[in-house]
Amino acid sequence: MSDPHVKEHIENGISTIEFFHPAHNSLPGDILAKLALTIKEAGENDAVKVIVLKSGGDRTFCAGASFKELISINDKETGRVFFSGFANVINAMRKCPKFIIGRVQGKTVGGGVGVASATDYCMASKFASIKLSELNIGIGPFVVGPAVERKLGLTGMSQIAIDANTFYDAEWARQKGLYAHVYDSTEELDAAVQATAENLCKYNPEAMREMKKMMWSGTEHWDELLAERAAISGKLVLSDFTKETLKRFK
Template sequence: MSGKVEVNIADHVARVRFFHPKKNSLPGELLRNIAEKINEVANNDDVNVVVLESGENGPFCAGASFDELVAIENFESGKHFFMGFALVILAMKNCPKFTIVRVQGKAVGGGVGVIAAADYAMATTGAAIKLSELAIGIGPFVVGPCVERKVGTSAFSELSIDADWRDASWAKQRGLYAKTFENVELLDQEVDKFSKSLAQKSPEAMRELKKILWQGTENWTELLEQRAEISGKLVLSDFTKNAIAAFKKK
């Protein structure tokens, strides 16, 4: 039940695909596997572009694994779990190649953070998003910096506070998605076409451009660890334990 991560490299494009049977949720082991695979292709000279995607045609990502969240019993294990999200974000940020995220369905919580960490994201029109962390007594602390960087402070505040769904049109208007498509087939055609075309561009030019695009995030290694510590404390509260238990019963 820990899920899996697969990598396929062709035409100088690395496709990193993660899958979990529970709506592509993200337990700690899977998060670290995703980060590890991104770091591996980042150092592969045959790779010029990275595409991150999830398996199947359901949700892109259901966010943090509730099974693992409810099992956290101390601060150290709580911080360790949330550091998994930090490691994925940092791997995407530090990768010298552009990362494209393919979003075929809805994304919740940490899944929104993964999308926001992309250099370029494309989605279906059904790919609604939601930051649901406040509803279970935590908050989008680890993913917050990259979501705010992508959509702006006002939109991030809106997403964080009312924890309600926003449709793909809302996400596109605020820059989370670069393009949206009516169905998965059209999305896949464009992801394939765009990634292969981008892979033919100058690797050196793309590397330098990515440095410029991510200026101002040099402190994120320390910042995201601090945010993981906040979540690691809050996840131990009775409020969070009860809220997760209630969600699991639905």
């Protein structure tokens, strides 16, 4: 379990895609690339009717961008490519013709909030508080912003993006629309995720595909939009402010 990975397990029409990194499930570029590809392939696989997206371990769901990689960015192009990793995952989820159920067992930060927001139906434990911490280090939630805004509304997204030091609890996230349900334990969460996935497997795949298209309508320009946003983050990560801040996190 200790090695970083993205792995997929398919059983009875359910594809369970798990990402893991020992540093609180933070996401370096190689894991982001593999995650985007795995989601795309599951979407194209006829044996798959529904996808469950989860992270490994029983604590943090996702700590967002890899600090190690952020610190090592020294030019705009490297920065753009790194932040495009999150854009590619969100766009893979958006274009995937199958419903993606999110299983969020613990705290979620930055890019992780974006990943949770890009699921079609997100379920969480009561430990799954969220934080958009990007402003803290001198950047902003540019790439994940559209996905988070789509779920939380502009007001909710702005609130957590400006209040970048604060964790908002799972119940707040449920009331705002990010989580469909919040459970008292991981065991209850897992049982509910499994039951929901099994139920979806009984439905008409064509109907679900058309519903997904309908629910994501108006986001067709996100390939370009998120690429532009990745360039903004890639530029800001080189600022003196951010470089100094990241040094302190070393």
